[in-house]
Amino acid sequence: IHNYEKSETHRFEVPRLLFEDWGMLETYIQKSNDKDLKRWWAQYMESTGEMELALNYYELAEDYLSLVRVYCYCDNLERAAEIANTSGDKAACYHLARQYENVDNISEAIHFFSKAQAYSNAIRICKEQGFNEQLWNLAILAGPNEKLDAAKYFECSDKPQYDKAVILYEKAGYVGKAMELAFEKKQHNVLQYISTNFNENTDPLLLDKTAAFFLDHQQYEKAVDLYVASVQAIKALELCLQYNIPITDEMA
Numbered sequence: 001i002h003n004y005e006k007s008e009t010h011r012f013e014v015p016r017l018l019f020e021d022w023g024m025l026e027t028y029i030q031k032s033n034d035k036d037l038k039r040w041w042a043q044y045m046e047s048t049g050e051m052e053l054a055l056n057y058y059e060l061a062e063d064y065l066s067l068v069r070v071y072c073y074c075d076n077l078e079r080a081a082e083i084a085n086t087s088g089d090k091a092a093c094y095h096l097a098r099q100y101e102n103v104d105n106i107s108e109a110i111h112f113f114s115k116a117q118a119y120s121n122a123i124r125i126c127k128e129q130g131f132n133e134q135l136w137n138l139a140i141l142a143g144p145n146e147k148l149d150a151a152k153y154f155e156c157s158d159k160p161q162y163d164k165a166v167i168l169y170e171k172a173g174y175v176g177k178a179m180e181l182a183f184e185k186k187q188h189n190v191l192q193y194i195s196t197n198f199n200e201n202t203d204p205l206l207l208d209k210t211a212a213f214f215l216d217h218q219q220y221e222k223a224v225d226l227y228v229a230s231v232q233a234i235k236a237l238e239l240c241l242q243y244n245i246p247i248t249d250e251m252a
Helices: 002-006 010-017 021-030 037-046 049-059 064-073 078-089 090-102 107-115 117-130 130-140 144-155 164-170 175-184 188-195 205-217 222-227 233-243
Strands: none
Touching: 010 021, 010 037, 010 107, 010 205, 010 233, 021 037, 021 144, 037 064, 037 188, 049 064, 064 078, 078 107, 090 130, 107 117, 107 130, 107 175, 117 130, 117 144, 130 144, 130 164, 144 164, 164 175, 164 188, 164 205, 175 188, 175 205, 188 205, 188 222, 205 222
16 A cells, blocks of 8 residues: 555555455545545445435545535535535536526526636526626626627617627627617717727727717717827817817827
């Protein structure tokens, strides 16, 4: 055993060596600090139906997914939820979320999909249930594909929320689509929000179109700020002179 440990083959060789003496093998595993061995013993106990012993060794092995899985199998979702929340283990949270979805506990399913960072699953449920505010909060945290999916939802739903759709299109990397929708639906505040990210590398045509939109709606200072942010001081000065807007040091 000592030499198997030194060669790091003990995880396989010691159980093989002691296979005929389960008492000695269990004692060895109890004294061992090796989590893989404890997980192996837990799996064996589970296979023989010794669920309490299996749970004990899964806990010693810090195998949170298996703990949650077994507690779910034993219909103890409350204990499974405690472990998932405390550990924050993504795989455990995902497994538990699936269980809650299967029993139609929608709020808990969304919660644990979110903790697992399985945002596409959480967003899917929110869309099905019409939980738009939760959908918005999740989409902001999610990746580009989930943001795009949520943006389309907010744009095309029975009660569209164009401001949210525009922001999500922009954050997903679809700036052209975001601006097009903002212009079409006259989303002044969202346009201003997006334009704060404009810089010297912004497409001049997009910049001029956005400025023209602000000017058409008599939001002259916003148009000026747009050119200042994009380091186009001459156009900013021209607008200041045309609409009697004070010239700032930054423009000068």
